Structures are given as C-alpha cells and as structure tokens.
Amino acid sequence: MSEHGQTSDLELLTFRVADQEYSLDIMSVREIRGWTRTTPMPHAPDYMRGVINLRGTVLPVMDLARRLNLPSQETNDRNVIIVVKMNGTLTGLLVDAVSDIVAITEDDLQIPPDISSDPQLSVVRALTVIDDRMIRVLDLAAVVPSRSDEAA
Amino acid sequence: MSDQNDPMAEIRASFFIECEELLEALQDGLQELDDGSEDPETINVVFRAVHSIKGGAGAFGLETLVRFAHRYETVLDEVRNGSLHPDSEAMKLFFLAADQLSDLVRASRDDTPLPEETSEELLGRLDALLGDEGGSEEVEPADFTPMGLSLSLDLPDLDAGPALNRITVRFKPEQELFATGNEPQMLLRNLAALGEAKIRCDMSDLPLLPDLAPETPYLQWIVELETEASEPEIRDIFEFVDGLCEIEISGGEEDSAPLAESAPPPPAPPPEVPKPAAVSPPVAAPTGSAPVASPPAAPAAAAVADKDGEGDGRKGATAAKSVVRVDLERIERLVNLVGELVINQAMLSQSLDEAGLSPHSDAMNGLEEFQRLTRDIQDSVMMIRAQPVKSLFQRMSRIVRESSAAVEKDVRLVTEGEATEVDKTVIERLSDPLTHMIRNAVDHGLETAEKRLAAGKSKAGTVTLTAAHRSGRVIIEVADDGAGINRPRVQEIAVNKGLISPDVQLSDSEIDNLLFLPGFSTASKVSNLSGRGVGMDVVKTAIQSLGGRISINSEPGKGTTFSISLPLTLAVLDGMVVNVAGETLVLPLNVVVETLSLGPDDVQMLRPGAYVVRVRGGFVPLYDLGVMLGYRSSRKTGEGSIVLLISLEDGSRAALVIDGIQDQRQVVIKGLDDSFYRAPGIAAATILGDGQIALILDPADIIAGMGHIRGSDFMFSERMTANE
Numbered sequence: 001m002s003e004h005g006q007t008s009d010l011e012l013l014t015f016r017v018a019d020q021e022y023s024l025d026i027m028s029v030r031e032i033r034g035w036t037r038t039t040p041m042p043h044a045p046d047y048m049r050g051v052i053n054l055r056g057t058v059l060p061v062m063d064l065a066r067r068l069n070l071p072s073q074e075t076n077d078r079n080v081i082i083v084v085k086m087n088g089t090l091t092g093l094l095v096d097a098v099s100d101i102v103a104i105t106e107d108d109l110q111i112p113p114d115i116s117s118d119p120q121l122s123v124v125r126a127l128t129v130i131d132d133r134m135i136r137v138l139d140l141a142a143v144v145p146s147r148s149d150e151a152a
Numbered sequence: 153m154s155d156q157n158d159p160m161a162e163i164r165a166s167f168f169i170e171c172e173e174l175l176e177a178l179q180d181g182l183q184e185l186d187d188g189s190e191d192p193e194t195i196n197v198v199f200r201a202v203h204s205i206k207g208g209a210g211a212f213g214l215e216t217l218v219r220f221a222h223r224y225e226t227v228l229d230e231v232r233n234g235s236l237h238p239d240s241e242a243m244k245l246f247f248l249a250a251d252q253l254s255d256l257v258r259a260s261r262d263d264t265p266l267p268e269e270t271s272e273e274l275l276g277r278l279d280a281l282l283g284d285e286g287g288s289e290e291v292e293p294a295d296f297t298p299m300g301l302s303l304s305l306d307l308p309d310l311d312a313g314p315a316l317n318r319i320t321v322r323f324k325p326e327q328e329l330f331a332t333g334n335e336p337q338m339l340l341r342n343l344a345a346l347g348e349a350k351i352r353c354d355m356s357d358l359p360l361l362p363d364l365a366p367e368t369p370y371l372q373w374i375v376e377l378e379t380e381a382s383e384p385e386i387r388d389i390f391e392f393v394d395g396l397c398e399i400e401i402s403g404g405e406e407d408s409a410p411l412a413e414s415a416p417p418p419p420a421p422p423p424e425v426p427k428p429a430a431v432s433p434p435v436a437a438p439t440g441s442a443p444v445a446s447p448p449a450a451p452a453a454a455a456v457a458d459k460d461g462e463g464d465g466r467k468g469a470t471a472a473k474s475v476v477r478v479d480l481e482r483i484e485r486l487v488n489l490v491g492e493l494v495i496n497q498a499m500l501s502q503s504l505d506e507a508g509l510s511p512h513s514d515a516m517n518g519l520e521e522f523q524r525l526t527r528d529i530q531d532s533v534m535m536i537r538a539q540p541v542k543s544l545f546q547r548m549s550r551i552v553r554e555s556s557a558a559v560e561k562d563v564r565l566v567t568e569g570e571a572t573e574v575d576k577t578v579i580e581r582l583s584d585p586l587t588h589m590i591r592n593a594v595d596h597g598l599e600t601a602e603k604r605l606a607a608g609k610s611k612a613g614t615v616t617l618t619a620a621h622r623s624g625r626v627i628i629e630v631a632d633d634g635a636g637i638n639r640p641r642v643q644e645i646a647v648n649k650g651l652i653s654p655d656v657q658l659s660d661s662e663i664d665n666l667l668f669l670p671g672f673s674t675a676s677k678v679s680n681l682s683g684r685g686v687g688m689d690v691v692k693t694a695i696q697s698l699g700g701r702i703s704i705n706s707e708p709g710k711g712t713t714f715s716i717s718l719p720l721t722l723a724v725l726d727g728m729v730v731n732v733a734g735e736t737l738v739l740p741l742n743v744v745v746e747t748l749s750l751g752p753d754d755v756q757m758l759r760p761g762a763y764v765v766r767v768r769g770g771f772v773p774l775y776d777l778g779v780m781l782g783y784r785s786s787r788k789t790g791e792g793s794i795v796l797l798i799s800l801e802d803g804s805r806a807a808l809v810i811d812g813i814q815d816q817r818q819v820v821i822k823g824l825d826d827s828f829y830r831a832p833g834i835a836a837a838t839i840l841g842d843g844q845i846a847l848i849l850d851p852a853d854i855i856a857g858m859g860h861i862r863g864s865d866f867m868f869s870e871r872m873t874a875n876e
Contacts, residue, residue, distance in 0.1 A: 039736075039844060039846065039847065040735065040783075041847070042780075042782045042783070042833070043781070043782055044829035045829060048829050051845050053844065056492065056495070058823075058837045058845055
C-alpha cells in the first residue's frame with residue numbers, strides 16, 4: 001500500500017448515493033448502522049431526514065442524496081446511515097449502500113475541474129479513479145453545515 | 153507546592169473549597185450588616201470568615217493573601233469590639249475588600265498573578281478607617297498560627313492570656329447527689345464548656361451484678377480539661393452539689409493520655425474504660441457496662457463545639473450542618489444512570505403492555521411499584537443537583553457594585569428568593585447572561601442621578617433580582633426602576649440598522665423584542681460596561697439553550713423588567729405523550745390544563761385562517777399542532793377532534809388540536825442544539841419505550857412563533873425565527 005512511502009496513505013469509505021459513487025475519509029466515520037425510522041424535525045431543511053436514537057443519544061440524520069441535489073431514492077431496508085464526526089458533533093448520513101474501503105495515496109487524488117455552474121462541486125473535494133470508476137471524495141465540512149453557516 | 157503528586161495538593165484543594173464557603177459567609181454577613189443588623193454574631197461571622205481564610209492561607213504560605221486578610225481582619229476587629237462604627241462608605245469598602253479577598257483567593261488557587269495594586273489601594277483605605285496611619289502591624293506569615301490570635305469572643309477579657317491550664321477533675325457523685333435530683337451529665341457538660349475537655353468514666357468500682365446495690369453510685373468521672381478558666385471557676389460549677397460528691401481538682405501536666413484530643417472521647421479508650429460513656433446517665437450504671445448508651449455524648453460534644461467553635465472559626469461553621477462534598481462527576485453519572493433507568497422502565501412497561509398481561513397481574517403490580525420507586529429515586533437525585541441561587545445572586549451583587557462604580561451611578565441591589573433551588577448546571581450557565589442583564593440594567597436601564605431627581609425619584613436606583621418557583625418552572629427577574637424602554641428610539645435604531653423596514657407598525661411588545669435582535673444596541677455611546685457588540689441576543693440564545701424563555705415588560709418612567717423562565721431540571725420532564733399526524737410528541741404536563749373533545753358548535757371562525765374554541769364561556773385561540781409543525785397542510789378541526797387546553801406562564805391560554813393522547817409519563821430530556829435544525833417550539837427530544845425519538849414541545853414558544861407569523865410584518869418575524 002505504501003510503496004512510495006513519501007506520501008501519506010488515505011483510506012476511503014466508498015458508498016453509493018442515487019447510483020453515484022462517493023467516498024469519505026474513513027477517519028471521520030464513526031460507525032455504520034442500518035436504516036431505522038427517523039423522527040422528522042419540523043421546519044428543518046428538506047435534506048434533514050430527522051433524528052434517530054443512537055444508543056441513548058439523539059443523532060440528526062441527513063439525506064445525502066437530497067443534500068447533493070440528487071434524486072432522492074425511496075428508502076428501503078438496505079439503506080444505511082454512516083455516522084460521521086464533524087467538529088465534535090455526530091451526524092448521520094443516509095446513503096443507499098456502502099461499497100468498500102479503499103486505500104490510496106494523496107497522489108491518486110485529483111482536484112476536480114472548475115465547473116462553477118455545478119452546484120454540488122463545492123462539496124466534492126477531490127476525484128479519484130478506482131477500477132476505472134470515478135469516485136468523488138466528499139468534503140465533509142461542506143456537506144455538514146456548521147452552526148455559523150446556519151446563522152448566516 | 154504546585155506539585156501534582158504532593159499530598160498537600162489535596163489539602164490545598166479542600167482549603168480553597170472551604171474558602172469559597174467562607175467567602176459566601178462573608179458576603180452574607182456584610183449584606184446583613186449593610187441592612188442594619190445589630191446582631192453581634194453577624195460581625196463575628198464576618199470576622200471569623202476572614203480570619204479562617206487567613207489561617208489556612210498562612211498554613212499554605214500564601215503570603216499575599218495572609219497580608220491582605222490580616223489587615224482586613226484588623227479593621228473588622230475594630231468593628232467587632234465596637235470602637236469603629238462603619239458608615240455606608242465603610243461598608244462599601246468592606247464589600248470591595250471582600251471582592252478583592254475572593255480575587256486573591258482565586259488567583260492563589262489558579263496560580264495566576266495576584267492583583268496587588270488593588271490590594272494596596274484598598275488596604276490604604278482600610279487603614280485610613282482605623283485612623284492611625286501606619287498602625288497596621290505587619291504579620292509575619294512564618295510565625296502565624298491561628299491559635300495565637302485573640303479570638304475567644306466570649307471571653308475578651310482573657311485575650312491576653314493564651315496560656316491554657318491543664319486541669320484534671322475527678323468527680324465522684326455520692327448517693328445524695330442523685331437523691332437530691334442532681335444530674336451529673338449537666339455538671340460534666342458545664343465543665344466541658346470551659347474548654348477542651350476529655351471525659352472518662354471510671355467504672356473500676358463497679359461490682360459484679362450479684363453484689364451490686366441498686367441505689368449506690370459506683371461510677372466516677374475523670375475530666376481532663378484544657379481551659380483558660382481558673383480553679384475557682386471550675387469549683388463554681390460544683391457549687392450546688394457541694395458535699396454531695398467527691399471533687400478533686402489538680403492542675404499541671406498529667407500525661408495519662410494525650411490531652412490534645414478534642415472534645416469527643418477517643419475512639420479506642422484504655423481497657424479499664426470499656427465504653428466511651430462519658431456522660432452516661434447514672435441509672436444505667438447498675439446494669440453493668442453493656443447497655444451504657446452513647447447518645448448523651450453527642451450533645452456534650454456539640455456543646456463543646458458551640459462554645460469553643462470561636463477557637464478557630466471553622467469548627468463553628470461545620471458544626472451547623474453535616475455536609476458531604478461529592479465530586480460533581482459522580483453525581484452526573486448518577487443522574488445519567490437514573491435517566492437510563494427511566495427509559496428502561498418505560499421500555500419494560502411497554503413490552504409488558506404488549507404482552508397482554510392483565511393489569512391486575514403480579515407483574516403489572518410490580519411494575520407500578522417499580523415506577524413509583526424510579527420516580528422517587530429520580531426526585532432524590534435531582535435534589536442533589538439542586539442548589540439555592542444564592543451564590544449566583546451574590547456574584548451579581550458584585551457585578552452591581554462594579555458596574556455602578558464604572559458608570560458613576562448610585563445603585564442598590566435588592567435580592568429576593570435567594571433560597572430558591574435550581575439545577576446546578578442551570579445556575580452555572582445563568583451566570584453570564586445574568587451578568588449581562590444586570591450590567592444592562594445599571595448602564596441602560598437606570599437614569600443618571602440628575603435625571604432621577606428631575607423625575608421625582610430617589611437618587612439611588614434600584615435593581616431587583618428575584619427568583620421564584622412558578623408552575624413548575626423557575627422564574628428569575630431582573631427589574632430596574634429606571635426610565636423604561638425608549639420605544640421610539642429603539643424603533644429608530646432598528647430601522648437605522650436595517651433590522652426592520654421603516655414603515656412597519658409594531659406593537660409595544662414587538663418593539664421591546666427588537667432588543668433581542670442580533671447586532672442591536674441602544675447605547676448611543678459605547679460605554680466600557682455594555683455595548684461591546686454582545687447584546688441581548690446572546691442572552692436570549694443562552695437562556696434558550698437552557699430550555700428557557702426571556703420576556704420584557706417595560707413601563708415608561710417606571711422601569712423595565714426582564715423575566716427569565718427556566719425549567720427546574722434539565723434532565724426529566726412530566727410529559728403528556730400525544731399523537732399528531734402519525735408522529736409522537738411530548739408536551740410538558742404542567743401546561744396542560746384540560747383535554748376536550750370538540751362538540752359541533754365549539755369551534756368558531758374569528759377570521760379566515762384564525763379560529764377560536766369556546767371553553768366555558770370564554771374564547772381560546774385554536775391551533776392545529778399538525779399544521780404548525782408542518783406535518784400536514786390542512787386544518788383538521790372537525791367535530792370530535794381532541795383538544796388540549798394549555799395555560800402559559802403569562803396567564804394566556806390556547807387550545808391545541810391533536811389526534812390522540814397516548815400516555816402521561818416521565819420522559820428523559822435529551823437536549824437538541826442548533827445543529828439539529830431545531831425549530832422554534834421544539835424544546836428537546838426524548839427516547840420512547842420503543843426506542844423511537846419523540847420531540848418535546850414548548851407550547852409557549854410555538855404559539856409565540858405563530859403570533860409572529862400572523863403578525864403584520866413578515867420580514868420581522870422571519871428575522872426573529874432565524875435568530876432562534
């Protein structure tokens with residue numbers, strides 16, 4: 001894996017959202033759990049699915065497809081919630097299915113071309129190719145808005 | 153000294169905890185003095201607090217602290233012995249010195265630089281009170297021992313003679329002593345009151361049971377007394393039993409046992425004294441040593457502590473109430489565990505329900521008992537966390553002193569309901585918002601002295617801080633008797649800052665609420681005190697994060713009152729579990745007045761989109777919870793709908809349409825912060841018996857939100873909700 005040695009290794013968790021492949025740095029992933037019914041939060045943005053009970057604490061769950069402006073899929077039992085930690089708070093991301101964990105080096109990452117009309121570009125931090133498929137690496141900070149973003 | 157593994161570190165930590173208590177007592181005492189208390193005990197308490205801090209500080213080599221406390225104490229001593237009568241200026245100085253003392257204590261604790269210049273300035277002013285400049289003798293910390301100082305308040309004439317007599321008294325009652333109705337216990341207690349007493353009961357004369365004559369006393373007591381009293385004084389005690397007993401008084405050093413022990417008998421007495429039966433009633437003696445009761449020893453010991461407590465101040469303070477210091481973490485853990493217990497109990501009760509057990513079965517009866525116990529445990533645990541708001545109020549009195557000095561206004565703080573108990577976390581997190589509100593009241597609320605006099609008010613402004621329990625919540629009010637909110641000015645500023653559009657008609661209360669908008673500040677000149685960018689919006693956010701609400705009530709010329717309403721606890725809630733549009737919601741039970749089932753003519757239209765329901769002759773606005781929360785779009789207020797009639801703190805009522813009532817039960821509150829996209833009206837969440845999450849509503853907040861949305865200016869309401 002670290003044949004080159006001089007670059008840091010990166011492990012990505014890849015998953016499918018609305019038939020597209022995305023990935024996240026595995027270090028930000030706390031756990032993956034099966035789909036459970038969410039309790040909707042009134043007047044929340046439409047990409048917020050609501051909250052679930054994660055072993056006694058309340059976890060907000062975000063529908064990643066809607067967050068990325070992708071067509072939202074019908075939820076089914078195979079859907080999973082990826083629990084990520086951002087700035088000390090946990091958030092659940094609802095995705096279609098988790099695919100794999102891949103190890104790459106920073107060298108394998110490419111900066112996405114600047115297509116400013118693409119509304120979801122800002123959340124894609126980099127692109128990489130694995131087995132001839134393009135995988136988008138999400139910028140978690142952009143996906144999960146922090147409090148100050150909301151207030152603005 | 154700051155070594156982590158130092159065993160002293162622990163003692164040092166407990167010294168600082170004790171200091172906090174002493175500082176609180178000091179504040180209390182000064183306040184009482186300021187209120188004109190004539191009780192000599194009050195000044196004693198004040199003096200003792202300072203003195204004890206000095207004593208402890210001396211032991212830890214905190215020289216700056218010792219020096220300050222010593223000179224402060226010197227002045228207080230003058231007050232105590234009556235040669236100095238503090239006027240209001242002097243009282244102010246005492247308060248300042250107390251503040252400085254607490255700063256010094258905290259700085260010493262945290263090893264931060266000590267604010268010495270302030271000390272010097274204050275000490276200079278304190279010394280000036282004494283009249284004789286330079287008369288303050290410097291204390292040498294190395295030599296300092298608490299006992300060395302003139303402290304025996306009851307016997308001031310003996311101050312000069314700290315030399316203690318060690319006197320051994322042997323006291324053997326004769327039969328006549330009991331026959332004349334005398335009681336050895338009383339005598340021993342009087343004896344113990346003279347100083348440190350060690351009382352032994354000598355039972356060596358006690359014969360075996362067959363030989364025992366029931367009316368013959370066999371016991372004698374040996375009292376080792378460490379006292380300032382002389383022999384005649386000791387003899388005086390036995391004056392009334394003269395000739396009825398054998399008394400032997402011998403002075404000097406008798407080292408039969410260590411004499412330095414305090415009043416209670418040593419835990420392991422010598423073998424010939426099988427029980428620490430210091431003052432056991434003589435009637436017990438004939439039956440032998442076994443049943444000799446120990447309880448009488450306690451009052452004797454307490455009596456000693458009472459009289460002798462002045463000896464080093466600390467004893468007197470701790471003897472009053474027995475208190476255990478517990479690490480907050482342990483309590484937190486207990487609270488969390490109890491929370492889990494409540495959830496668990498709810499789950500169990502749900503599964504037993506689903507199992508279709510008869511409500512009269514043993515399991516269901518047991519469950520009921522379990523529920524009761526859970527509730528009791530929970531209440532007790534919550535009580536551990538509850539604290540009186542007094543400490544918070546004391547901090548505020550300091551804020552008033554400092555802020556009034558900064559803006560050169562004469563301000564009096566009146567506090568009410570200091571004993572009101574609130575969850576510790578709430579108290580801690582209230583400190584900042586309350587500080588801000590107090591500063592606002594002093595800076596913006598109260599007028600200058602000239603304006604006050606012109607308005608026919610007293611020169612000194614009054615800020616009133618009140619705490620009270622009301623309908624299951626804690627209400628804390630900050631009121632000033634100033635000019636009230638200048639509403640035209642507020643509106644003008646809001647327009648200038650672009651917070652509202654200029655042509656908006658706002659009601660008085662809507663204008664008042666503008667103060668809570670971010671970036672709003674009425675002070676035209678930015679003073680040192682407030683107006684540094686953080687405004688009332690920060691206060692509001694802080695209060696809301698505690699599950700509280702804040703409201704303003706202002707009357708022009710009379711003053712402004714800010715009311716904070718807070719939940720009693722942050723952990724549990726008595727809730728009513730209801731269904732709305734397929735969702736489960738929880739409403740605080742204490743707001744629900746009654747439940748109604750709508751009849752055919754109960755609902756009347758006020759105007760399109762606004763309905764009222766008729767309840768016993770009155771009309772109450774009707775809201776559909778499902779619509780308000782966005783669960784459904786069309787109103788469902790037909791005949792047969794279930795309606796909850798709720799009553800809010802401000803006395804207003806509202807009716808909420810729901811689909812069904814599930815249960816009334818205790819729920820554990822799980823906080824939701826802004827990262828949950830918490831909408832107004834959603835106070836928190838809870839976990840139900842089936843593991844699902846239900847939202848806890850704050851009806852007042854929902855209805856307030858509705859009011860704004862229906863209000864004349866939509867832009868305004870949007871800003872308000874965005875702020876929340």
